[in-house]
Amino acid sequence: MADCIFCKIAAGEIASHTVYEDALFRVIMDLNPASPGHMLILPKAHYQDFFELPNEVASAAMLLAKRLALAAKKALPMDGLNIVQNNGKAAGQSVMHYHLHVVPRYQGVAFKLGEGSATQQELAEQAECIRAALEEAER
Ligand code: 5GP
Ligand code: ZN
Numbered sequence: 001m002a003d004c005i006f007c008k009i010a011a012g013e014i015a016s017h018t019v020y021e022d023a024l025f026r027v028i029m030d031l032n033p034a035s036p037g038h039m040l041i042l043p044k045a046h047y048q049d050f051f052e053l054p055n056e057v058a059s060a061a062m063l064l065a066k067r068l069a070l071a072a073k074k075a076l077p078m079d080g081l082n083i084v085q086n087n088g089k090a091a092g093q094s095v096m097h098y099h100l101h102v103v104p105r106y107q108g109v110a111f112k113l114g115e116g117s118a119t120q121q122e123l124a125e126q127a128e129c130i131r132a133a134l135e136e137a138e139r
Contacts, residue, residue, distance in 0.1 A: 001046040006097035010042040017120075017127040020068070020134060024060055027068060029123040030101070034111040036118070037076045037104035037126050039068055047098040049087040061100050068102050071134035076126070078104035084113065 001007050008014040010026045017029040019039055030038040041061050047053045053061075069081050084101040086093040094114060103111060118126075 001097075004046055004097050006042050006095055006099060007046050010044045010097075017123040019127045019130050020064070024057065025064060027064070027102075029118075029127050030116075031118075031123070032114055033116040033118050033123075034101075034103050034113050035105060035109060035116065036122070037072050037078065037130065038116065039072070039102040039130070041065060041068070041100040041102065043098055048096050049093065049098050050085060051087065053098055065100055065102050067134060067138070068130070071130050071137055072102065072104050074137065075129040075133035076104050077106070079107040080105035082111070086113075 009016045009028060018026055020027040024044060026042050028040050030040050041064055043057055065083055082103040082105060
């Protein structure tokens with residue numbers, strides 16, 4: 001969809017720290033991570049939200065979240081994980097292209113979506129660590 005930032009990122013037209021890519025999805029590091037390792041699963045096709053998401057894409061996104069969660073657990077010193085997905089402004093959705101948040105959690109560290117920060121180098125290193133763990137797990 002024209003003027004959708006996540007369409008452009010998913011298509012590779014805007015650079016991102018990509019952890020994983022296949023025909024249906026691109027997985028990127030969140031630019032303002034709620035915690036170290038915060039990833040976003042973006043479908044390559046534009047669906048505004050969960051209500052619009054075809055069943056097969058919804059299923060595939062959740063299965064991919066599981067693979068990423070396991071990889072993140074190997075790659076990072078995390079203690080827990082949140083899977084979060086906002087639908088509509090009232091629910092906190094700020095980018096109107098469906099995306100699933102995969103958020104590693106650390107004991108005693110609070111999180112608030114959209115309010116964190118990380119350097120480009122930190123994002124690149126985290127993406128590389130998780131990508132390597134994913135490849136290792138699935139080799
Ligand atoms: P929402 O509030 O819509 O569920 O989440 C949007 C998320 O996208 C936020 O966590 C925000 O930090 C992230 N985000 C917004 N714009 C960009 C961007 O251009 N690149 C990346 N990597 N993340 C973004
Ligand atoms: Zn889009």
